[in-house]
Amino acid sequence: MTSPAPRRSRLAPSEAIRTTCPYCGVGCGVLLGRDGAGRIAVKGDPDHPANFGRLCSKGTALAETLGLDDRLRAPRVLGHETGWDTALDLVAARFSEVIREHGPDAVAFYVSGQLLTEDYYVANKLMKGFIGSANIDTNSRLCMASSVAGHRRAFGTDTVPGLYADLEEADLVVLTGSNLAWCHPVLYQRLVAAKAARPAMRVVVIDPRRTASCDIADLHLAVAPGGDAAIFNALLAEIDRRGATDTAFLRHVTGFAEALAAARASDPAESGLSPAELEAFCDLWIGTPKVVTVYSQGINQSSSGTDKVNAILNCHLATGRIGRPGMGPFSVTGQPNAMGGREVGGLANMLACHLDLEAPAHRTAVQAFWDAPAMPERAGLKAVEMFRALGEGRIKAIWIIHTNPVVSMPEADAVRAALEGADFVVVSDITECTDTARLAHVLLPAAAWAEKEGTVTNSERCISRQRAALPAPGSARPDWEILAEVGRRMGWPAAFGWSSVAEVFAEYAALSGVAGALGSDFDISDLAGIDAAEYDALAPFVWPRNARKNGGRFFGDGRFHTPDGKGRMLPVTPRGPESRPGAAFPFRLNTGRTRDQWHTMTRTAKAPRLNQHLGEPYCEIHPEDAARLGLGAGDLVRLHNPLGAVIARAAISDAVRPGEVFVPMHWTAETASAARIDTLVRAVTDPISGQPESKGSVVAIERFAAGWHGFAVSGEIRPEPEAPYWTRLRSASGWQMELAGSDPAPDWEALARRMFGLPGATAATVTDAARGTVRIALHEDGVLRAALFISPRPIAVARSHVVAAVGGPDAVRVLAGRPGADAPDPGPTVCACLNVGLNQICAAITSGQASSVEAIGAALGAGTSCGSCRPELAALLARFGTKGAAA
Numbered sequence: 021m022t023s024p025a026p027r028r029s030r031l032a033p034s035e036a037i038r039t040t041c042p043y044c045g046v047g048c049g050v051l052l053g054r055d056g057a058g059r060i061a062v063k064g065d066p067d068h069p070a071n072f073g074r075l076c077s078k079g080t081a082l083a084e085t086l087g088l089d090d091r092l093r094a095p096r097v098l099g100h101e102t103g104w105d106t107a108l109d110l111v112a113a114r115f116s117e118v119i120r121e122h123g124p125d126a127v128a129f130y131v132s133g134q135l136l137t138e139d140y141y142v143a144n145k146l147m148k149g150f151i152g153s154a155n156i157d158t159n160s161r162l163c164m165a166s167s168v169a170g171h172r173r174a175f176g177t178d179t180v181p182g183l184y185a186d187l188e189e190a191d192l193v194v195l196t197g198s199n200l201a202w203c204h205p206v207l208y209q210r211l212v213a214a215k216a217a218r219p220a221m222r223v224v225v226i227d228p229r230r231t232a233s234c235d236i237a238d239l240h241l242a243v244a245p246g247g248d249a250a251i252f253n254a255l256l257a258e259i260d261r262r263g264a265t266d267t268a269f270l271r272h273v274t275g276f277a278e279a280l281a282a283a284r285a286s287d288p289a290e291s292g293l294s295p296a297e298l299e300a301f302c303d304l305w306i307g308t309p310k311v312v313t314v315y316s317q318g319i320n321q322s323s324s325g326t327d328k329v330n331a332i333l334n335c336h337l338a339t340g341r342i343g344r345p346g347m348g349p350f351s352v353t354g355q356p357n358a359m360g361g362r363e364v365g366g367l368a369n370m371l372a373c374h375l376d377l378e379a380p381a382h383r384t385a386v387q388a389f390w391d392a393p394a395m396p397e398r399a400g401l402k403a404v405e406m407f408r409a410l411g412e413g414r415i416k417a418i419w420i421i422h423t424n425p426v427v428s429m430p431e432a433d434a435v436r437a438a439l440e441g442a443d444f445v446v447v448s449d450i451t452e453c454t455d456t457a458r459l460a461h462v463l464l465p466a467a468a469w470a471e472k473e474g475t476v477t478n479s480e481r482c483i484s485r486q487r488a489a490l491p492a493p494g495s496a497r498p499d500w501e502i503l504a505e506v507g508r509r510m511g512w513p514a515a516f517g518w519s520s521v522a523e524v525f526a527e528y529a530a531l532s533g534v535a536g537a538l539g540s541d542f543d544i545s546d547l548a549g550i551d552a553a554e555y556d557a558l559a560p561f562v563w564p565r566n567a568r569k570n571g572g573r574f575f576g577d578g579r580f581h582t583p584d585g586k587g588r589m590l591p592v593t594p595r596g597p598e599s600r601p602g603a604a605f606p607f608r609l610n611t612g613r614t615r616d617q618w619h620t621m622t623r624t625a626k627a628p629r630l631n632q633h634l635g636e637p638y639c640e641i642h643p644e645d646a647a648r649l650g651l652g653a654g655d656l657v658r659l660h661n662p663l664g665a666v667i668a669r670a671a672i673s674d675a676v677r678p679g680e681v682f683v684p685m686h687w688t689a690e691t692a693s694a695a696r697i698d699t700l701v702r703a704v705t706d707p708i709s710g711q712p713e714s715k716g717s718v719v720a721i722e723r724f725a726a727g728w729h730g731f732a733v734s735g736e737i738r739p740e741p742e743a744p745y746w747t748r749l750r751s752a753s754g755w756q757m758e759l760a761g762s763d764p765a766p767d768w769e770a771l772a773r774r775m776f777g778l779p780g781a782t783a784a785t786v787t788d789a790a791r792g793t794v795r796i797a798l799h800e801d802g803v804l805r806a807a808l809f810i811s812p813r814p815i816a817v818a819r820s821h822v823v824a825a826v827g828g829p830d831a832v833r834v835l836a837g838r839p840g841a842d843a844p845d846p847g848p849t850v851c852a853c854l855n856v857g858l859n860q861i862c863a864a865i866t867s868g869q870a871s872s873v874e875a876i877g878a879a880l881g882a883g884t885s886c887g888s889c890r891p892e893l894a895a896l897l898a899r900f901g902t903k904g905a906a907a
């Protein structure tokens with residue numbers, strides 16, 4: 021595995037820096053140190069309360085993502101490297117100019133739930149306090165906005181009531197719209213361990229797809245897309261019918277009668293479940309007081325996301341099952357600091373510390389604290405509106421920080437067009453190799469994870485430190501510092517004059533005291549006096565942290581943050597997704613995540629082993645639909661609707677319901693020819709939260725009639741594939757590509773030389789006219805530089821064997837495409853931690869060597885590290901084993 025060369029750093033050989041994983045909202049503690057050979061090494065922090073030493077495949081591979089080859093090292097203006105002064109002066113001058121001519125609402129910031137709290141604080145202060153507009157929104161709008169809105173409606177504040185331990189203490193855990201096994205793997209492993217220790221515990225998964233999370237499910241409910249509100253309404257009606265309400269707790273709650281009436285009026289059939297399935301679910305839920313309902317994007321990313329959230333909260337409020345050990349609704353946050361962003365007021369309709377922008381008392385207090393010249397009185401534009409306004413020229417200058425909207429926003433081609441046409445686009449990123457960064461007028465190099473200091477808040481409100489262990493490359497700087505520089509240059513030196521990130525945190529903690537005095541629950545004012553050394557040493561803690569309350573759960577005492585102090589139940593009338601499948605576009609398009617990639621892959625795809633799990637954009641499609649479309653194994657499909665078209669590999673599986681397909685969200689113009697799935701997602705939003713319906717568009721699908729298929733490998737030089745379908749990913753020895761097209765190239769050798777940038781290389785070519793295959797190895801001085809395999813059928817060569825040959829001497833033998841008997845082909849990676857392939861696992865199963873997940877672990881190591889592949893091991897046992905998965 022290529023680990024980056026050792027970098028000069030603060031890390032002494034024996035020392036490890038305690039930091040926090042930069043990926044998902046579980047927020048695992050990480051120890052960053054060096055191994056015996058001096059290479060950077062990553063381990064789970066045994067003392068961190070989120071993971072107690074565990075890491076998932078992505079966390080385990082963090083060291084492999086620290087290479088500097090693609091990093092931005094200096095600011096760029098119109099593609100040319102400049103110094104910081106030039107770039108920052110330009111940003112400040114252009115923003116000031118636009119504000120002067122067109123007013124503050126003509127500029128915008130689009131930021132991210134991956135920013136550290138301090139970054140977020142500075143961005144928010146600059147836009148809302150000093151520029152005087154609320155046009156700052158975040159990718160959390162695509163992620164958590166419906167949960168935020170649902171919480172605020174029910175609780176009067178955006179607060180997650182529970183703790184991770186509740187999942188372990190519960191007798192029933194419901195996962196709805198959450199593929200916890202892949203998306204919050206360490207929390208899922210905690211649940212797996214709890215269930216193993218207490219087999220009576222029950223798990224229900226509500227998801228239109230059968231996902232890896234169903235591995236431990238006692239019941240999988242394949243809900244109709246958008247059918248969740250119908251389920252939870254049915255549950256509420258049944259709670260009442262069976263007399264299972266908590267009448268004492270209901271004294272602290274308003275809206276019960278209205279919510280119940282709406283629940284009774286709604287049609288359970290809209291859930292897509294049978295009466296027997298609904299009854300089984302109600303029996304379990306009502307009969308199990310200690311119940312936690314975990315929900316995520318299958319709930320939030322919907323045009324009725326907020327209502328779906330409230331339908332869930334209604335059931336917990338009606339039964340008083342909230343804020344008590346083992347009980348409660350639990351919205352798991354996606355990004356590492358999604359929660360911190362909500363606390364710090366990153367959304368266009370919020371102020372810092374859970375204060376409300378549109379409440380005059382809150383606004384005045386924050387304005388006084390900041391000594392701010394101008395505070396907006398109305399909420400700013402939400403993400404989708406913001407990019408529309410940019411496209412229409414109402415916003416003239418935008419600064420995008422730590423997010424890649426050209427890939428992740430719905431109607432992504434319109435977002436790209438808006439950026440192409442905009443007057444002034446600033447992007448802060450760690451690399452220029454993103455679809456968004458390529459459109460920047462000014463590109464600012466940010467310090468990356470492991471190079472910067474700050475705090476993040478995880479899904480259970482635990483605030484923990486990210487710490488720097490490595491120097492940033494070139495002149496890259498932390499995001500907060502870049503923002504503060506611009507604030508100073510726009511004319512506010514005192515307000516943005518911090519000299520360290522600890523000072524930013526201290527100011528934020530002090531502001532939370534002001535908020536606490538106004539009744540806000542987010543109060544960490546105990547830390548207002550924190551100095552640099554204390555900040556450096558800050559241990560993870562669960563907020564609140566003030567003189568009145570420390571850590572713990574919320575709302576179990578019946579005290580809420582609404583004006584009357586009562587929790588609110590909301591009447592919910594279920595609504596399905598806005599787009600309906602029809603004759604022209606018969607398939608429902610579901611989208612989401614895979615186990616080993618993070619969003620737009622700018623970091624995870626640098627770790628070769630993470631690219632081996634699901635190494636192509638794929639379209640999960642039901643066998644009946646596949647048969648109707650004439651699809652066979654390995655075929656490509658073209659998905660399209662009026663917005664655009666995507667090409668992906670068909671993954672035929674009855675895990676999806678007929679008429680529905682699932683495509684991952686990760687692929688970009690950097691990694692594939694045509695697989696940005698958000699080009700097909702309509703920008704329909706929830707009317708309350710503004711969150712887009714990322715899982716509910718419709719498409720037509722046809723077989724992509726490939727005349728030829730290709731597989732290619734090359735060394736360090738980034739190849740430029742030429743084909744209607746291609747993917748390009750990092751391999752252990754450089755790059756690997758899948759290719760396909762209709763008409764064969766007139767000269768494959770010439771094409772290979774162009775693609776790989778090797779005009780002078782010697783070619784060894786084997787052509788099999790009968791089979792229609794061509795195999796080309798390009799070598800220089802006896803060293804294999806690149807190889808290309810072409811066939812009329814999907815390419816069957818052993819990928820890992822060919823990858824390993826690059827850079828080696830045997831240019832011709834690689835053309836056999838198969839390793840010798842001494843080195844069998846491991847096949848696609850299943851276990852990313854220990855690098856165990858599908859063929860190895862299948863061999864162990866079919867030979868009788870392994871008949872259980874544990875036995876596979878004992879024989880091959882697979883599944884013994886992070887455990888994320890254990891559901892896939894169980895599925896392989898069920899498919900290929902004689903005794904089945906139960907063994």
Ligand SMILES: Nc1nc2c(c(=O)[nH]1)N[C@H]1C(S)=C(S)[C@@H](COP(=O)(O)OP(=O)(O)OC[C@H]3O[C@@H](n4cnc5c(=O)[nH]c(N)nc54)[C@H](O)[C@@H]3O)O[C@H]1N2
Pocket residue numbers: 044045163196197198199200202203204226227228229231243244245246247248316317318319353354355610611612613614615616617618619715
């Ligand atoms: N490996 C990995 N982990 C990640 C991330 C990543 O990129 N990669 N990203 C992080 C982020 S930011 C987030 S927000 C989280 C997201 O975590 P999740 O929400 O768990 O992930 P998704 O795959 O987006 O969607 C979850 C499930 O919702 C289902 N679904 C679709 N429609 C419906 C519906 O109408 N009802 C129900 N009940 N379910 C439905 C989908 O089939 C899918 O299995 O993951 C975080 N963790």
Ligand SMILES: Nc1nc2c(c(=O)[nH]1)N[C@H]1C(S)=C(S)[C@@H](COP(=O)(O)OP(=O)(O)OC[C@H]3O[C@@H](n4cnc5c(=O)[nH]c(N)nc54)[C@H](O)[C@@H]3O)O[C@H]1N2
Pocket residue numbers: 132133134159160162163164317321354355421422423424425427428429430448449450451454466467468469499611612613618619620621622623685697698701714715
């Ligand atoms: N169809 C569909 N679309 C979706 C979703 C879905 O489920 N389906 N999910 C949505 C959700 S929940 C989310 S959260 C979004 C995520 O979507 P994005 O936020 O757009 O995806 P990322 O790849 O995380 O983008 C982060 C960017 O920040 C850069 N970066 C990394 N480190 C740093 C740093 O320290 N500083 C700076 N300035 N930049 C840095 C990375 O290189 C990358 O370009 O996607 C949303 N879009």
Ligand code: SF4
Pocket residue numbers: 041042043044045046047048071074075076077078079080203204205206207
């Ligand atoms: S579960 Fe994995 S991705 Fe999430 S924080 Fe932990 S190690 Fe990182």
Ligand SMILES: [Mo]
Pocket residue numbers: 162163164354355
């Ligand atoms: Mo997210």
